[in-house]
Amino acid sequence: MTTLLDFFFDFSSPYGYFAAMRIDELAAKYGREVEWHPILLGVVFKATGAKPLPMVPIKGPYVLHDLERSARFHHIPFTFPAPFPLMTQIAARAMLVIRAEHGAKRATAFAKAVYQAYFIHGIDISALENVLRIVTDQGFHASGISDAVNTPQIKEQLKTEIEAAMRLGVFGAPFIIADGEPFWGFDRFDQLEALLQQNK
């Protein structure tokens, strides 16, 4: 089988960052590729009534602790960023523009760079200028993307893609759909791997 894995993430989700650092490698191990779908958890949470985890009473401090420990356990560099959470629509739209103009592979590389900027270097990825710096670092022209991220077309496209994700049952991030099977959370990578092994 060569069916793509669908990977849904929000650039502000730390567990999404962990998944992003591992998903391509896991897929490749089983001869698979990954289609990366940026979503906005703010939009999704409106439907489920969820709050960003670290904002939940009592649970919040645990989650911060769990993130640090999970990063160490999985050997992923991580520094909890401030501000957190933040708006990620500019980064998400920039990724869609790059995908349309330069293909999925380079869009995925850009996405990883955005995640690392935020969760390793603490760069405020809600700011257009910071997103554009990553755009430039990835070898693209900032000016074209700077204009494109604010067009009604790209805004509409991101909205449409999020709605499509929700129709597929996506209610959080990271979320992976593999051969029709949904997996929510980086901590389901063991069960995802078992599926990929089984469907080899």
Place this chain on the structure above:
Amino acid sequence: MTTLLDFFFDFSSPYGYFAAMRIDELAAKYGREVEWHPILLGVVFKATGAKPLPMVPIKGPYVLHDLERSARFHHIPFTFPAPFPLMTQIAARAMLVIRAEHGAKRATAFAKAVYQAYFIHGIDISALENVLRIVTDQGFHASGISDAVNTPQIKEQLKTEIEAAMRLGVFGAPFIIADGEPFWGFDRFDQLEALLQQNK
């Protein structure tokens, strides 16, 4: 080290059931024992604003699916019960009575039997008569426990133990505290095991 692991659970939590089927075995592997603490998620959720997972929009159907798959993945017999969730204070209080009168080991055996009655055989463990049947099956006299579970003393004791758990940071179930380190969820057993290995 021979420090006990503290294991907090609600008899209505399916992931708590999975943890209950594995925690003693995991602890024993590292020469540890487990202190079992029944709590009531209803009380805890009042503080955090959480809802039972299967009741959350969009997320609910996924959770049912994840439970079935997780049970298969970990080779734990499981049938999603109805009614779900249900009131578990009678079972929790019965466990405290058994612990006081017959010791922790037999209380733990009773707790496992309650979990299996609910999540394997679909028995309504909110009903006193069903809890008493398990009490009898475990070799205790039903009459003494039937009276004891409704005394103000035992109600107060359960309340006090839940408050103590919340002061330790317990906001959900299953929740394990090992050597001061908190772990929420059956899916953190890998990181819990790493700690037990490290502190051997």
